[in-house]
Amino acid sequence: MTPDEYCQQKAARSGSSFYYSFLFLPPEQRRAITALYAFCREVDDVVDECQDPQIAATKLAWWRQELSRVYAGQPQHPVTQALQAVSREFDLPEEQLQEIIDGMEMDLQQSRYLDFKALSLYCYRVAGVVGLLAAGIFGFQDRRTQKYAHDLGLAFQLTNIIRDVGEDARMGRIYLPIDELQRFEVTAADILNARHTDNFERLMAFQIERAESYYTQALEALPSADRRAQRPGLVMAAIYRTLLDEIKADRCRVLTQRTSLTPVRKLWIAWRTWVRG
Incomplete structure (x- = not known):
C-alpha cells in the first residue's frame, strides 16, 4: 500500500463530512488535503483511543518528532510520507502542523x-x-x-x-x-x-x-x-x-x-x- 492509498483509506473509513468536501477536487489538491486530513485523524485518534494519558503524551511526542523528520526529508509513517510529498508544493508550514498537536495535548491536560x-x-x-x-x-x-x-x-x-x-x-x-x-x-x-x-x-x-x-x-x-x-x-x-x-x-x-x-x-x-x- 502506498502512502497516498493509506491516507485515502483513513479518510474514507472515517465517513467524515470533510471527506465529502474534497471528492470533486483536482487530483493533486485532493492528494494534499487527504494527507492533511489523515494526519489530523492520526493525532486525534491518539487522544481518543489511548486510555492512559502518559502513553498518549508519548505518542504525541513521537508525532512531533515525525513532523520534524518530514521537513528533514526522513519521514517514517505513511501519512507523513504523503505529507512530505505535498508540503513544498502547497507550502504547508511545520509550525501550523505542530499547533494541531498542541491542541491535541490540551485534551490530555x-x-x-x-x-x-x-x-x-x-x-x-x-x-x-x-x-x-x-x-x-x-x-x-x-x-x-x-x-x-x-x-x-x-x-x-x-x-x-x-x-x-x-x-x-x-x-x-x-x-x-x-x-x-x-x-x-x-x-x-x-x-x-x-x-x-x-x-x-x-x-x-x-x-x-x-x-x-x-x-x-x-x-x-x-x-x-x-x-x-x-x-x-x-x-x-x-x-x-x-x-x-x-x-x-x-x-x-x-x-x-x-x-x-x-x-x-x-x-x-x-x-x-x-x-x-
Missing part, C-alpha cells in the same frame, strides 16, 4: 474550559489551523480568505462540540464553557448523567446560535475572487449547517444520541453546493 475565550484557543488549534492549511491547498488570491478559513474552522469545531456533547461526556470531557453552564443553570452532573432539561435545551440553543454566527461571519469574509477555489469549504459548511438544523429540529437531544447525516445525503449536499459554486 484539561477536560473543562472556564469561558469561551479559553475554548477558542482549543478550537483554533484543532480546527482553525486546519482551516488555514486547507485554504492554502485550495488556493487563494486575497488575504481576507485567511479570515474566512479561520472562522470557518472554528464554526466546524463548535458544531462538532454541539453534536458530541454526550459522547464527550462519556469520556469525562465537557467542552461547553463553565461560565455558560452557570448562566443557564446546567450542572456538570446534568451533562455527565445525560439529564436533558429545559435549561439544557436553552444552553444548546445558545451554542447553536454562536456556531451559526461563525458560519455567517466566515462566509461574509470570503472574497468573491476566491469563492470558486474555496468550494470544498463551502461544501463542508453546507453539510455541517444541515447537521445543526437536524440537531435543532430534534430539540438538541445530543446527550444520548449522535445526530448524523446519511452518506447519500452528504453526497447530494456536496454535489449541489459544488455545482452552484
Whole structure:
C-alpha cells in the first residue's frame, strides 16, 4: 500500500463530512488535503483511543518528532510520507502542523474550559489551523480568505462540540464553557448523567446560535475572487449547517444520541453546493 492509498483509506473509513468536501477536487489538491486530513485523524485518534494519558503524551511526542523528520526529508509513517510529498508544493508550514498537536495535548491536560475565550484557543488549534492549511491547498488570491478559513474552522469545531456533547461526556470531557453552564443553570452532573432539561435545551440553543454566527461571519469574509477555489469549504459548511438544523429540529437531544447525516445525503449536499459554486 502506498502512502497516498493509506491516507485515502483513513479518510474514507472515517465517513467524515470533510471527506465529502474534497471528492470533486483536482487530483493533486485532493492528494494534499487527504494527507492533511489523515494526519489530523492520526493525532486525534491518539487522544481518543489511548486510555492512559502518559502513553498518549508519548505518542504525541513521537508525532512531533515525525513532523520534524518530514521537513528533514526522513519521514517514517505513511501519512507523513504523503505529507512530505505535498508540503513544498502547497507550502504547508511545520509550525501550523505542530499547533494541531498542541491542541491535541490540551485534551490530555484539561477536560473543562472556564469561558469561551479559553475554548477558542482549543478550537483554533484543532480546527482553525486546519482551516488555514486547507485554504492554502485550495488556493487563494486575497488575504481576507485567511479570515474566512479561520472562522470557518472554528464554526466546524463548535458544531462538532454541539453534536458530541454526550459522547464527550462519556469520556469525562465537557467542552461547553463553565461560565455558560452557570448562566443557564446546567450542572456538570446534568451533562455527565445525560439529564436533558429545559435549561439544557436553552444552553444548546445558545451554542447553536454562536456556531451559526461563525458560519455567517466566515462566509461574509470570503472574497468573491476566491469563492470558486474555496468550494470544498463551502461544501463542508453546507453539510455541517444541515447537521445543526437536524440537531435543532430534534430539540438538541445530543446527550444520548449522535445526530448524523446519511452518506447519500452528504453526497447530494456536496454535489449541489459544488455545482452552484
